[in-house]
Amino acid sequence: MNKVVIxxxxxxxxxxxxxxLSPYFECKSTSESHSALDLILEFKPNIVLMDYQMPRVNGAELCKSLKENPATKDIPIIFMSGVATEDERVETLELGGDDFIAKPFHPKELILRLKKRIQGYTVKPPIDNHAVIANVNAxxxxxxxxxxxxxxRLVYVNEREITLTPKxxxxxxxxxxxxxxxxxxxxFMEEVWGHFEVTPRNVDSQINYLKKKIEGFQxxxxxxxxxxxxxxxxM
Structure with missing residues (x-):
């Protein structure tokens, strides 16, 4: 059963x-955002569902920490909030969030969104090393x-490793x-973001970040x- 941290x-x-969610996922939750990272590292969830506005450590700050940690950077994140502005929703995407659902939400919609995001990030089985060597071009x-x-999922410019968000x-x-x-x-909106209500502005923003990160690319x-x-x- 797939695992969710709330x-x-x-x-x-x-x-x-x-x-x-419990009929469909193995769930663990916390109301202490400042200790959520420890829970995620221990539980190793397939996806994280988090509120945007929280005391001490808000959702944006926690998302940034997760995306900067090699052990958690590929875990999909769905934000939820009942009061977030459009700029705040855009901020969650820029930081690496994968989806945003407004409160109150329909239970079935939440379940379907979680399943879709988990499906898109399913961990592939280990690949035989000999097959990798034989198929290096692929x-x-x-x-x-x-x-x-x-x-x-490593990227290099002149042998310098570049850290990119999944998007x-x-x-x-x-x-x-x-x-x-x-x-x-x-x-881009269809292939990278899927069904999420994304706008061309999100695409432009992510490409601007990308261009800065790959500075030195020929x-x-x-x-x-x-x-x-x-x-x-x-050439």
Whole structure:
């Protein structure tokens, strides 16, 4: 059974959500956001469901800590809130959040969103080392001085390791796979964010972060006004 960590400063909310999810997931919850990281490291959940506005350590701060920790950076995060502004919702995406659900929510919607996000991040079984060596080209994307390992999800520019969020990794992968061809914003929204209510602004924001992180890359990520982006690289 897939595992969920629920983080909400209201104890009653934790109890209600746990009751909704327990027939479908193994749940653990905490109302102490400052100790949530320890719970996540110990429980090793498939997904984290957290409130956005919490005392001491808010959702944005906790998300940032999770995405910076190698042991938790790939765990999907769904935020929930009844009062978050549009800018705050955008902030959760920029920090690496995978979805946002408004309170009050329909139990079935919450369950379906959790299942979809877990499905998208299912851990693959170990790959035989000999198969990796024999199929190295299929597991590695390279453009000029930039390399992406699709198995380890490591990215390098001039052998310098680059830390990307899961969404930034998928954006870069799409650009490299479509090198010198336009990738529309709608394609990014569908392939990277799935069904989530994302806007072109989210795409632009993540690509701006990505361009800063891969500084020194010999190629160029070019914006095509009103359409999307293209990764240009010439030998």
């Amino acid at each position: 983080i909400d400063d209201l104890v009653d909310s934790c109890s209600v959500i746990s009751e909704i 597991s590695t994307l390279a453009v000029g001085n930039l390399k992406m390992n699709l198995n380890s 930034q990794f998928e954006i870069l992968k799409l650009l490299i796979e479509n090198q010198n061809h336009l990738v529309s914003r709608s394609t 190629g160029i990520i070019t914006a095509v006004p009103s359409f999307g982006y293209r990764l240009d690289y010439k």
